Amino acid sequence: MIIAYHAAVYIFYIIDLYIFLNDWTDMSCSFPQRSTFFSSPFTPSVLILLILFTITFSNSIPIIFNLQSQIEEDHFIIEYSVYDADSDSLSFRLAFADNEIDLDNERVKVSPGRIEIPIDLIENPDLPPHLLAYDGTGYGGEYIKIEPAENAVSYLARFETTNLEFASFVEDGAYEIEKYWIVDDGSITVPKRGWNFQGKFGWLCPAGWKNFDDPPYASDTIAIGPFHPVTGISWWECWAYCKWANTELPTEEKWRAASQLAPNIPGNFHGDSDGFAKLAPTGSYPTTNFADLAGNIWEWLTTVRDVPEYQSFTCAARALCGGSWKTPPNYYPDYRYSDCPLHRAFDVGLRTTANISSE
């Protein structure tokens, strides 16, 4: 942006000098004349200023999302994702009321990122801090509510996992890296089963994506944008994503503990009376804790459910919670559902636990 600005200013000077010389030459004659173009209201100077204005104001302000935060021993831990549509480099600042903490302020590309702040650096830790991302022309950011680490529920991610996040997993080639697919929590007898399915079905991205698209979710007709939750993924893909992202799928117990804190939150269910006929970007409804636990997508969980109708599959059914944009609203919070972990439905995705663990 800064280079573009200076270049435009130099062009501006050169053109004005040209006009000046042009006028000066004309004035040396007895009949000073400017061309029709230069006498119109769209002089080159005005045009350059218009272009500058367009460049400046078409710059997109970065968006911070998926904030996770908690107090761990004597540090604030803050994790976040950030999205800047024109991919500028960013700097970050953390402000507690008037007390601005200078983070490593080099302009960098970081998504997701992690910040650790010693508590004694902060004058008034009771105030909610404000994390800001700055791209050279504008700030984007969010206030952060920091919970003590002993609150187990804070281990659940605030948002459903988005297309943008899952795209990093695809672009990193993690679909073809065996170690992410090994299920080593003792919940199945053949830990390589997921890796074998990946090879058998040739999965390289979610069902509605093309891994060679840029971004890979470009042709998804259900989860159409970067902040829509990723859908069309089997339980195995969720497992691999969590391993790659150094996090975990929640247990049903953890998920239900979170839902008890938010029993009456609004959600996107069947029909458009809730504002969305189909899938909504995660976080579309204001909530103080967990967005879209109610509806939008069913969320895969680690808990195994022995459901008789899936006994014929060689893998046990896994629990799903929350209902979706295809179900009635009364599916939240208590409806218990499960599915064969191979299924890749367009109203099923995931929410991770937070990346932070002091367990």
Ligand SMILES: [Ca+2]
């Ligand atoms: Ca709806």
Ligand SMILES: [Ca+2]
């Ligand atoms: Ca949901």
